[in-house]
Amino acid sequence: MSNAETINSLGENESLKRTIARLNVSEHALVGPGDDSAVISAPDGRFVVTTDTLVEGHDFKLDWSSGYDLGWKAVASNIADVAAMGAVPTSLVVAVTAPGHTQISWLEAFADGLRDACTKLAPGCGVVGGDLAASEKVMISVAAHGSLEGREPVLRSGAQVGDLVAVAGTLGRAAAGLALLQSGNTDAISAYDDWVNVQLRPKPPIAAGVEAAVAGATSMLDLSDGLAKDAARIAKASAVTIQIDPLMLQGFEAVLEEAARAIDASESDWVIGGGEDHSLLATFPSDAQIPRAFKVIGVVLPAGAAPVMLGANALPEKGWDSVKG
Amino acid sequence: MSNAETINSLGENESLKRTIARLNVSEHALVGPGDDSAVISAPDGRFVVTTDTLVEGHDFKLDWSSGYDLGWKAVASNIADVAAMGAVPTSLVVAVTAPGHTQISWLEAFADGLRDACTKLAPGCGVVGGDLAASEKVMISVAAHGSLEGREPVLRSGAQVGDLVAVAGTLGRAAAGLALLQSGNTDAISAYDDWVNVQLRPKPPIAAGVEAAVAGATSMLDLSDGLAKDAARIAKASAVTIQIDPLMLQGFEAVLEEAARAIDASESDWVIGGGEDHSLLATFPSDAQIPRAFKVIGVVLPAGAAPVMLGANALPEKGWDSVKG
Numbered sequence: 067m068s069n070a071e072t073i074n075s076l077g078e079n080e081s082l083k084r085t086i087a088r089l090n091v092s093e094h095a096l097v098g099p100g101d102d103s104a105v106i107s108a109p110d111g112r113f114v115v116t117t118d119t120l121v122e123g124h125d126f127k128l129d130w131s132s133g134y135d136l137g138w139k140a141v142a143s144n145i146a147d148v149a150a151m152g153a154v155p156t157s158l159v160v161a162v163t164a165p166g167h168t169q170i171s172w173l174e175a176f177a178d179g180l181r182d183a184c185t186k187l188a189p190g191c192g193v194v195g196g197d198l199a200a201s202e203k204v205m206i207s208v209a210a211h212g213s214l215e216g217r218e219p220v221l222r223s224g225a226q227v228g229d230l231v232a233v234a235g236t237l238g239r240a241a242a243g244l245a246l247l248q249s250g251n252t253d254a255i256s257a258y259d260d261w262v263n264v265q266l267r268p269k270p271p272i273a274a275g276v277e278a279a280v281a282g283a284t285s286m287l288d289l290s291d292g293l294a295k296d297a298a299r300i301a302k303a304s305a306v307t308i309q310i311d312p313l314m315l316q317g318f319e320a321v322l323e324e325a326a327r328a329i330d331a332s333e334s335d336w337v338i339g340g341g342e343d344h345s346l347l348a349t350f351p352s353d354a355q356i357p358r359a360f361k362v363i364g365v366v367l368p369a370g371a372a373p374v375m376l377g378a379n380a381l382p383e384k385g386w387d388s389v390k391g
Numbered sequence: 392m393s394n395a396e397t398i399n400s401l402g403e404n405e406s407l408k409r410t411i412a413r414l415n416v417s418e419h420a421l422v423g424p425g426d427d428s429a430v431i432s433a434p435d436g437r438f439v440v441t442t443d444t445l446v447e448g449h450d451f452k453l454d455w456s457s458g459y460d461l462g463w464k465a466v467a468s469n470i471a472d473v474a475a476m477g478a479v480p481t482s483l484v485v486a487v488t489a490p491g492h493t494q495i496s497w498l499e500a501f502a503d504g505l506r507d508a509c510t511k512l513a514p515g516c517g518v519v520g521g522d523l524a525a526s527e528k529v530m531i532s533v534a535a536h537g538s539l540e541g542r543e544p545v546l547r548s549g550a551q552v553g554d555l556v557a558v559a560g561t562l563g564r565a566a567a568g569l570a571l572l573q574s575g576n577t578d579a580i581s582a583y584d585d586w587v588n589v590q591l592r593p594k595p596p597i598a599a600g601v602e603a604a605v606a607g608a609t610s611m612l613d614l615s616d617g618l619a620k621d622a623a624r625i626a627k628a629s630a631v632t633i634q635i636d637p638l639m640l641q642g643f644e645a646v647l648e649e650a651a652r653a654i655d656a657s658e659s660d661w662v663i664g665g666g667e668d669h670s671l672l673a674t675f676p677s678d679a680q681i682p683r684a685f686k687v688i689g690v691v692l693p694a695g696a697a698p699v700m701l702g703a704n705a706l707p708e709k710g711w712d713s714v715k716g
Contacts, residue, residue, distance in 0.1 A: 073714050078714040096437060096544075097439075097544055100547075101476070101548075102473075102475040102547070103439040103473055103544075105544050106438055106439075106440060108436055109436055111435075112421060112430055112431065112433055113430070113438050113536075114422075114428040114429065114431075115431060115484055115519065115534070115536065116427060116428035116520055117485070117520055117522050117534060119486040119488060119532065121526045123526075123527075124524060124526060147428050148427075148428055150427040150428070151427055157440070159440055159441070159442035159534050160442070161442050161443070161532040163530065194440065195441055195442055197443050197444050197532075198714060199444050199450070199714065200446070200714045201446045201449060201528065201530065202527070203526065203527065203528065205488065205526065205530055205532075209534030211438075219421075219428075222425075223426075287426075287427050288427055303426075389398050389403040389406060389523060389524065
């Protein structure tokens with residue numbers, strides 16, 4: 067079992083067998099990995115499903131992200147989309163492509179990352195199926211499933227005029243981490259490794275999704291492409307304007323100020339335009355008991371000149387496009 | 392709307408919008424594409440899920456397969472895994488990566504292929520979510536879901552000594568099509584385009600999966616890697632030996648004989664070792680009323696010298712490995 071074993075020398079079956087052996091078992095799997103399909107419990111007669119892909123060179127660099135990091139991030143970014151419906155993540159299927167010379171130890175670390183993200187972010191959830199294929203580049207495609215436990219899904223389209231706008235989780239930290247890595251400034255990377263770690267292994271507030279649904283959230287999504295762009299998605303789907311109070315963003319900015327100064331960047335750009343924190347943005351009726359995980363940052367107004375306002379100013383929809391970059 | 396529009400010039404949102412507009416609606420979707428997740432009906436409180444990936448240069452060549460072909464094949468190969476559990480395909484999520492210079496017309500044709508494969512092979516099934524990202528190579532990763540409609544899933548592990556072994560669908564035609572394309576013999580490719588079309592747009596017998604389950608099939612899988620290799624999977628999972636009667640394969644071989652002669656290949660190798668027909672291999676109790684879609688090709692014996700026998704001879708597990716090729 068030397069480290070020099072590659073997925074090409076082992077083949078698909080043996081490589082998958084070694085990987086699957088490291089995974090946790092989904093509590094919701096009636097039939098787990100190994101057959102043509104898995105069978106998953108859906109006790110309320112429905113399931114939610116989402117898919118997202120990470121592409122080497124576009125979404126990550128192998129110099130920056132370990133196999134473990136990528137397994138973690140693939141889970142975190144997908145189950146955040148499940149949580150954003152107000153659902154509990156139950157199961158994932160994971161397709162990986164990698165060059166044939168990839169060491170099996172890399173794939174095993176990837177599996178460890180999948181397992182740990184499941185057990186720490188969404189206990190009970192697990193990988194129930196996978197696929198491994200050869201390719202020049204590493205690519206990770208996940209489909210994640212969840213249970214609404216009898217509740218109605220929280221869509222993007224339900225925000226009502228007069229609602230409060232609130233966020234659970236961090237803003238701008240993943241973008242700060244990316245900017246630090248891109249700066250190549252090793253002192254800064256080491257000094258602000260907390261933000262680098264958010265970029266490499268985001269920790270979305272998964273349980274807050276259910277809490278928001280139970281509290282009566284009228285709309286919700288996960289912040290994958292940045293506050294400006296994602297808030298505009300709710301605003302457009304709900305035919306409203308979202309007004310964010312710049313004072314309410316100061317706390318998010320303050321913690322990033324030092325790191326921004328170290329690499330001559332703008333903490334405000336990170337907070338407003340930075341994606342990949344996978345935090346949850348939701349709207350609540352003004353009389354709702356908003357869960358403690360959420361911080362109010364704005365209000366819902368009748369549709370006006372722009373989908374999103376920062377105080378009195380229209381906020382341009384800056385953010386990440388997974389095709390254009 | 393010229394053909395020169397690329398996915399890079401349009402961006403992810405607009406490209407996805409144009410693609411989704413061409414899809415059919417899943418009859419089982421309670422919430423369709425466009426939110427963080429879709430919500431799918433699972434009336435018996437369970438769902439089946441499988442995932443499979445097609446990689447440019449490994450699983451297909453863009454010179455041979457059109458966007459339409461690839462959309463079709465991505466659906467067909469995945470819903471065959473759902474059918475092989477005895478389930479009805481209900482919904483798919485599709486992740487695609489492609490170079491930024493890819494024309495939107497290619498992506499639209501891909502969507503047409505997804506739609507037509509759903510409506511023709513599994514009416515009621517549809518694409519409920521997707522993801523589009525930039526990458527050097529085209530890669531298509533699908534997760535497919537199905538409903539067992541209250542039945543028990545048909546696993547690989549249930550074959551019993553004395554069962555009959557039967558196949559629904561074609562054997563060797565997809566391999567013949569691949570060999571014809573690889574031969575570069577344009578006369579032969581044109582003369583035997585029926586087999587080329589099975590390679591490019593396989594038509595697995597999806598409804599036969601439910602029929603087999605209803606008829607009491609004890610085990611089943613879809614033939615993606617070839618009869619020899621896939622029969623061995625049932626044999627090993629069920630701890631039995633599968634004995635295939637070479638006489639029962641003669642009909643499958645006879646239709647391919649001319650094409651094999653034209654390019655100096657072996658029709659018998661195609662039938663025994665060729666994958667990608669995505670036909671269904673199942674075992675039935677000897678007193679079962681075997682559905683008309685299935686042809687008996689062998690029997691289940693106590694575990695012997697080899698997992699699979701062809702008549703009196705052990706059959707080597709030749710076939711496709713998606714990492715080694």
